Amino acid sequence: MNAAKRREIFLRLQAANPHPTTELEYRTPFELLIAVLLSAQATDVSVNAATRQLFPIANTPQALLDLGEAGLRVYIQRIGLYQTKAKHVIQTCRLLLERHGGEVPQTREELEALPGVGRKTANVVLNTAFGQPTIAVDTHIFRVSNRTGLAPGKNVLEVENRLLKVVPDEFKHDAHHWLILHGRYICQARKPKCGECIIESLCEYKEKVF
Template sequence: MNTSKRLAIFQRLAEAIPEPTTELNYTTPFELLVAVVLSAQATDKGVNKATAKLFPVANTPQAILALGEVGLKEHIKTIGLFNSKAANVIKLCQTLIEKHGGEVPRDRAALEALAGVGRKTANVILNTAFGEPTIAVDTHIFRVANRTGLAAGRNVLTVEKQLDKTVPKLFKKDAHHLLILHGRYICVARKPRCEACCIADLCEFKDKNLT
């Protein structure tokens, strides 16, 4: 895919999605961190439902530790894998207090050292909480990147590196959410809504569903 086509794709996505951001509800970097850890293999809607009850009670590392693992589980038991997620959140709270003064670090290595946090989650925090131009490749971005021809790759790291190289600088900060939201609502997995797609004529997907 050539540079001008990439630029046109992101220009159109930005017009179609004027305020690209996460659909997780949060007010601080710590709340976002907890929400993203809880969102693994769960829907944003389900996480928001749980955190709407959790955050008014405990939205700092100290408050969650005071709640304890059993108390935390009570608030997040509607989310899949809540037992392991509760254990990870407790551990990451302990690390934040012991090593970072209770604050979420703005550093990839430090973030990835936290329990329950991998490269994808670290990228989300760096991008959404701190405005860094990182791209966290989830299932939506992986699908959209490969399907459209924006970035081809058999694994998420390859796709991330391709996007990091090729996304126009002007759209680098918003690319993560533009691609996720496009994948979540238009370029869906089973039957992409090509007839409603703002980049259908630019997309290089061979099996477009235009009817």
């Protein structure tokens, strides 16, 4: 795919959704970090349902630490892998207080040092909470990047590095959100909605579905 076609893809996505953001509900960088931690292998809908109950009770590292692992499990038990996630969240809160004065760090290295925080979670927090031009590659973005020919790669890190190389700078901050939403609602895994796709004429997928 050439640069002109890539640019047009993002111009169309931008025109359709000028100010994209995560579908996770949050008010502070800490709430976003916890929501993203909880969202691994779970839907944003299920996470939002839990945090609407949790955050009014505990939305700071100290408050969650005071709640404890058992107390946290009560709020997140309908989310997949909730027991492991409860353990990671409490450990993360403890480290935030011990190492960072209760604040969410703004570097990848510090974020990835927190329990349960991998590269994708760190990228989401850096981008969405702190405005850094990172691109977190999940299953949706991996699929869209490969299927369309936008930024093909054999694994998520290859796709991430390719996207960072080929996405024009002016679109880098929002690229993650546009691509994840496109994969979630249009370029779906089993049956892409090519007939509803605003970038269909630019897409290089050979098995389009109409």
